[in-house]
Amino acid sequence: MSNASATSDLKPVSWTREPAQEPLEENDGALRAVRDMIRAGERNQLVDLLKKWDPLDVMQLLVRLRLKHARKLFQWLPANPSIKVVAELRPEFRSILMEESTLEQFRDILAGLDPEDAVEILNEFPDDAAEQLIARLPDIEDIGTRGSYADDTAGRVMARKFVALPEECTAGDAVAQMQAEASRIRKVFTVYVTDAKGRLTGTVEVGKLLLAPNDTQLKKIMNKDVIAVSADTDQEEVLRLARKRDMRTVPVVSGDGQLIGRITPKQLTRIAADEANEDMLLMSGVSGEARSDDTVLRIVKGRLPWLLAGLVGASVAATVVGSYEDQLAEAAILAAFIPVTMSMAGNAGLQASAVAVQGIATGALWSGDIFFRLMKELVAALFNGAIAGTLLGCLVLGASMIVPLEEPVRLALATSLSLLCVTTLAAMVGATVPIVLDKIGIDPAMAIGVFITSSNDVLGVLIFFLMATTFYLG
Structure with missing residues (x-):
C-alpha cells in the first residue's frame, strides 16, 4: 500500500x-x-x-x-x-x-x-x-x-543496450565490464561474444560466466550455436523462434552478421500481447490497427470493409436459398433447418480455424506435421458430424410423433447427412485456409473473421439443399 x-x-x-x-x-x-x-x-x-x-x-x-x-x-x-x-x-x-x-x-x-x-x-x-x-x-x-x-520488424522494436565483448576477453574482465555498465544495461542475462569485425560468434550465460575462472577466455566457454535474427525479420517470426527455442533474449544482426541489438524479455512479452490483440481484432472482423479511442471516421474506415465483405457472403448465401425457391414451396419445413445448418457450419469452421491459427502463432504447427493435423481434423469432424447428424435425425423423428411431418424418415435422413457433410467440410476449410494464408504471407487470423463465416454459410446452405433435393424431395 x-x-x-x-x-x-x-x-x-x-x-x-x-x-x-x-x-x-x-x-x-x-x-x-x-x-x-x-x-x-x-x-x-x-x-x-x-x-x-x-x-x-x-x-x-x-x-x-x-x-x-x-x-x-x-x-x-x-x-x-x-x-x-x-x-x-x-x-x-x-x-x-x-x-x-x-x-x-x-x-x-x-x-x-x-x-x-x-x-x-x-x-x-x-x-x-x-x-x-x-x-x-x-x-x-x-x-x-x-x-x-x-x-x-525486429529492427523497429529491438533494444540497443547489450553487453558485447571480444572473444579474447577473459571472464574476469567480462564481469568487471558488466559491473561498470550495470546502471546503463540494467538486466543482463546473456553476454554476446563478437569477433574483430563485430560479428556475433557466440553467447555466454551470466551464470556460466560467474562460475568460470577469471583468466578463461570467452571463446573457450561460449556457446557457438548462435541463433540470431536479421533486422528485417517480422516480429511475429521472432516471437515464434523465441518460444520454439526457449530463448529469453534474441540477438539482432545486420546483413553482414554484426550485432546491432537484441529483443528483450519485455519486448517479447509486448510482441506477444500485440499479436494476440491484433489476431483477436481480425478474428472479430475489425482492423488490426483499431484502438479504443478511435474517431467515428476511423471506426467506420476500420469496420465497414469487413461488414461489406460479410454482406457479400450473406448475399451469396441468400442467392443460393433463392435458387431453391421451388423446393421450399414444395416443402416449407426445409426452411426451419437452414439456420441449423448455417450455425453448425460456422461453428465447426471457427473451431478448426482457431486451433490452426493458434498452432501457427505459437510455432506448434510444424510443416512436416500439417498432413497429419489435417487428417486428425477430418476424422474428428466426421465423428462430430455423425453424432450431431444422428441427434438431429432423432429429433426430427421425435417431432414427427407430435407434429405431422411428411416423410419424416426421409427428412431425418436428409438433415442428418447434410449436417454430417456440412460439419466435415466446414472443419476442413477452417483448418486449411489459415495454413494456406500463412504460406503466402497473409496473416492467418484474417481467415477466422468474415471469410470462413461467409464461405461456410454458402457451402452449408448449398450442401443442405443438395441433400434435401436428393433424399427428401427426390
Whole structure:
C-alpha cells in the first residue's frame, strides 16, 4: 500500500495505491477534487500537488480520469515528473494520451532521455505518432535510424543496450565490464561474444560466466550455436523462434552478421500481447490497427470493409436459398433447418480455424506435421458430424410423433447427412485456409473473421439443399 498526499487550499488530496484494474472507492474524492481543479484552470496548484505524488499514483489517476481531462492534466505536467509517468503508463494508455497538442511535450521528454531509452519508449507509440516525434528529433542518431526499419520488424522494436565483448576477453574482465555498465544495461542475462569485425560468434550465460575462472577466455566457454535474427525479420517470426527455442533474449544482426541489438524479455512479452490483440481484432472482423479511442471516421474506415465483405457472403448465401425457391414451396419445413445448418457450419469452421491459427502463432504447427493435423481434423469432424447428424435425425423423428411431418424418415435422413457433410467440410476449410494464408504471407487470423463465416454459410446452405433435393424431395 502506498499513499501520495498533499494539501490544497481547501482540503487534503490523497491517493491510495490501487491493485491492478481494481479502482478503490476511497479515491473517488481525489478524482473529484482533481477534476474540479482542471475545470477551474488551477494549473499551478494541481502541479504542485502532483509533484509530491509517486509517478505510479499519478499514472493511476490519469487512467481513471476522463480522456479530455487526462490529456489536459498531462499537458500541464512539467517534463521531470512526466518522464516518470510516461515510463509507468501501459502502452495502450500512453498511446491514447497522444494527440497533436501533446507531441511537443513528448518531444521535450524524449530529448531529455538517454537515446536508447527514448527509442524503447518510441517503440510503444502508435507508428504515426512515432514518425512525427522522430521528425522532431533529427539530431538523435539512434532515434533517426529507427525509422529506417519497416513496421513490426525486429529492427523497429529491438533494444540497443547489450553487453558485447571480444572473444579474447577473459571472464574476469567480462564481469568487471558488466559491473561498470550495470546502471546503463540494467538486466543482463546473456553476454554476446563478437569477433574483430563485430560479428556475433557466440553467447555466454551470466551464470556460466560467474562460475568460470577469471583468466578463461570467452571463446573457450561460449556457446557457438548462435541463433540470431536479421533486422528485417517480422516480429511475429521472432516471437515464434523465441518460444520454439526457449530463448529469453534474441540477438539482432545486420546483413553482414554484426550485432546491432537484441529483443528483450519485455519486448517479447509486448510482441506477444500485440499479436494476440491484433489476431483477436481480425478474428472479430475489425482492423488490426483499431484502438479504443478511435474517431467515428476511423471506426467506420476500420469496420465497414469487413461488414461489406460479410454482406457479400450473406448475399451469396441468400442467392443460393433463392435458387431453391421451388423446393421450399414444395416443402416449407426445409426452411426451419437452414439456420441449423448455417450455425453448425460456422461453428465447426471457427473451431478448426482457431486451433490452426493458434498452432501457427505459437510455432506448434510444424510443416512436416500439417498432413497429419489435417487428417486428425477430418476424422474428428466426421465423428462430430455423425453424432450431431444422428441427434438431429432423432429429433426430427421425435417431432414427427407430435407434429405431422411428411416423410419424416426421409427428412431425418436428409438433415442428418447434410449436417454430417456440412460439419466435415466446414472443419476442413477452417483448418486449411489459415495454413494456406500463412504460406503466402497473409496473416492467418484474417481467415477466422468474415471469410470462413461467409464461405461456410454458402457451402452449408448449398450442401443442405443438395441433400434435401436428393433424399427428401427426390
